[in-house]
Amino acid sequence: MRGITKLLTASCAVALLAAATPAFAQDDATSALLLRLKEKGILTEAEYNDLIARKAPPAPVAVTTNASADPQATAAAQLDEKRMVRMTESGVGMEFAGVTLKFSGQVNGFYVHDSPDKRTVGTTVVGGLANVGTQNSSAIRNGLLPGNFGVDVSTNQGGWDVAAHFGFYPGINSNSYAGNGANAPGAPYALATSGIDARQTYLTIGKPQLGTLKLGRDIGLFGSDAILNDITLLAVGSSGNNAGPSNTSLGRIGTGYLYTDFQPQITYTSPKFAGFQASVGVFQPLSTLTGGAEVNGTPGFQGKITYDFKADQFSGHLWASGISQRHDGFAGTPSYTGSGFDVGAKLSYGPISAVGYYYRGSGLGTTALFVFSTDALGRKRDSDGFYAQATATFGKFTLGGSYGQSKLYLAPGEINPTLLSKNSSWVAQARYGLTSWVTLIGEYTHTDSDAQGTNTARSNALAAGAILFF
Structure with missing residues (x-):
């Protein structure tokens, strides 16, 4: 009633x-x-x-x-x-004649104040990531991410899901275009321009029951989950050259993991089964940045396996990946194979998340793939590293902290006291979700660099800014 x-x-x-x-x-x-x-x-x-x-x-x-x-x-x-x-059911895009066209993007900007160590003989660390100089520096710059504008076109033809992706990464900082293209060292002068890093161009072909084949340029498999789960991806981390910033900072690259990089590849990814998924691919072979020009007769190989689970408020993402590439000798140096593996996990319970990660390599180098991977005689150097991270979210506020380090070991018989032994950093970060698109971020990063001998360098960076995703 x-x-x-x-x-x-x-x-x-x-x-x-x-x-x-x-x-x-x-x-x-x-x-x-x-x-x-x-x-x-x-x-x-x-x-x-x-x-x-x-x-x-x-x-x-x-x-x-x-x-x-x-x-x-x-x-x-x-x-x-x-x-x-x-209009598409989600995101920014449209559907017409059986084709879906979607747009996505990201823009960020930060004020960064960096306090370098004083430049002396005792602060010389070859490969060190802590800044050294004569005075503090201020910059208005991008963080670890430059800007991003992505275009996805997808449809189904003859029972096959086919798609193409184009990813353009425009930065806000002027650069010199010397050495590393759009992300070259900064050039903070009048009349200079920034660059567009076209780091993603690939197509995919697949079926839900068969998996997906990717051909083109995209993020690598080895080390990708390490950077994608790092809190500094949204902010700055170690600032790099803050006096003349490029379109990216370093984040935790080189202080906990190797940079996965965006590489030409042909990669197969399986369907997800009981939470498990596997990927394997052949990659453009990379030359060593610290050696001479190489002509390599075989491609690089990378693979990754992931496992995802969820039970009530508890969820987890686990991964392991590997990499191997043969380097043919040049100018009398021996051939060698650089290889490595990593393992990691992200566990979450309600508003609390924690990440743990470890990698190890032989002839793999440090900071980026095959950087300082051998000595001048072509003998392989080993390397390893890890990072640990935790975050807690309270409404729109998120507090996070992390510590990580990357170590490089001398080759057998090598004597090199100024060569890097360890890069490490502490990061403290606070985020506030202003809107569903915009996040305000404040961050403090302390970076240490230690040489094989007694040299050391220390620097500190404060960053404040915002990042927008759509």
């Missing part, structure tokens, strides 16, 4: 509102009133849904009698349907 009374009350209220409201505004006003009645406890969820269903307009009835009599009208209607453009 009480339920009938509530429905009668609601119906009367709707009728009174309809009598007092212009016809063009009745639908919105009625929906708002029913929602208020549900929020106040007058209507249950079931009663509210029933009344909403009653007020919904009847579905249009398709008229087919004329279609059979007029095939031209049918063909015209089908053509109009193909020409119709619809």
Whole structure:
């Protein structure tokens, strides 16, 4: 009896509102009133849904009698349907003629104040990431990410899901275009320009039951989960050359993991089965940045396996990956194979998340792939590293901290006291979700660099800014 009374009350209220409201505004006003009645406890969820269903307009009835009599009208209607453009159900994009076109992007900017160590003989560390100089520096710059504008085109043809992706990464900082293209060392001078890093261009072909084949340029497999789960990806981390910034900072690259890089590849990714998924690929062979030019006869190989699970408030993402590439000798140096593996996990319980990561390599180098991977005689150097990270979210606020280090070991018989032995850093970060797109970020990073001998360098960086994703 009480339920009938509530429905009668609601119906009367709707009728009174309809009598007092212009016809063009009745639908919105009625929906708002029913929602208020549900929020106040007058209507249950079931009663509210029933009344909403009653007020919904009847579905249009398709008229087919004329279609059979007029095939031209049918063909015209089908053509109009193909020409119709619809908004995608999620994201920013559109659908038309069986094709989905989506746009995504990211823009960030930070004020960064860096305090370097004083430049002396004792602070010389070859390969060190702690800044050294004569005075502090300030910069308005990008963080670890430059900007990003992505375009995805996808459809289904002959039962195959096919897609193409283009990723353009424009930065805000002027650069010199010397050595590393769009992300070359900064050139903070009047009339200079920034660059666009076209680091992603690939196509995919696949079926849900068969998996996906990717051909083109995209992020590597080895070390990719390490950087994608790092809190400095959204901010700055170790600043690099802050006096003349390029379009990217270092984040935790070289102080906990090797940079995975964006590489030409042909990669297969399996369907996900019981939480497990595997990827394997052949990659463009890379030359050593600290050696001479190479012509390598075999490609590089990388693989990765992941496992995801969720139980109530507890969830986890586990991964392991590997890399191997043969380097053919040059100028009398021996050939060698650089290889490595990594393991990692991200575990979350409610608002708390923790990440643990470890890697080890032989002839793999440090900071980036095959940087300082051998000595001058071509003998391999070993390397390893790790990072640990934790975050806690309270409403729109997130607090996080991490520590990591990357170590490089001398080759057998090598003596090199100024060569890097260890880069490490501490990071403290605070984030505030201003809107669903915009996040405000403040961060402190302390970076240490130690040589094989007694040399050391220390630097500190403060960063404040914002990042936007759409």
